[in-house]
Amino acid sequence: MEPFQQQFVVVLEAGIANGGAFETVPAGKRAVVEHVSVNAIGVGAEKADYFITSTIGDNSTFREVPIVTKVGALGILGSHSFRAFAAPGTQFGGVIRRLDTAGKISATIVITGYYASVP
Numbered sequence: 001m002e003p004f005q006q007q008f009v010v011v012l013e014a015g016i017a018n019g020g021a022f023e024t025v026p027a028g029k030r031a032v033v034e035h036v037s038v039n040a041i042g043v044g045a046e047k048a049d050y051f052i053t054s055t056i057g058d059n060s061t062f063r064e065v066p067i068v069t070k071v072g073a074l075g076i077l078g079s080h081s082f083r084a085f086a087a088p089g090t091q092f093g094g095v096i097r098r099l100d101t102a103g104k105i106s107a108t109i110v111i112t113g114y115y116a117s118v119p
Contacts, residue, residue: 002029002115008094012105014043020053021109022093029115031086037110038067038094041075043103048096050078052111055090064095067109076107088118 008021025031031054038050050067069078086092094109 003113004031004115005110005112006093008109008111010094010096010105010107010109012042012048012096012098012101014103015101017099017101018095018097020093020095022053022091024091025086025088026115027088028118029088030118031092031113032116033082033084033086033092033111033113035079035081035112036067036094037077037079038069038107039075039077040069040096040105040107042105044098044100045076045105045107046071047100048076048098048105050076050107050109051095051097052084052092052109053095054084054086054092056085056087062090 051064055062
């Protein structure tokens with residue numbers, strides 16, 4: 001097992017509804033995601049939805065897992081454990097989706113877990 005702690009910064013400018021930042025899983029490895037945290041600031045950040053996304057089989061079979069958030073003193077905060085996977089050579093990362101695109105949102109999403117060797 002090779003542990004990782006990857007930071008993804010996602011910035012949505014005014015007028016942009018969706019966006020993300022991604023990392024490719026090394027060949028011969030499977031990413032096992034165990035924890036996620038998010039901190040987001042900006043106009044309408046409390047109305048946006050935050051996810052991690054990963055691909056289970058190939059790049060067309062992705063899944064989005066919502067990140068549970070709340071409004072905090074420093075913006076939107078979320079942190080919790082869960083289990084998700086990403087296959088070798090596919091991508092995983094953080095995603096923001098929103099309907100209110102009036103302002104800029106900036107989010108830092110930290111995903112931790114480990115890479116497991118695939119036989």
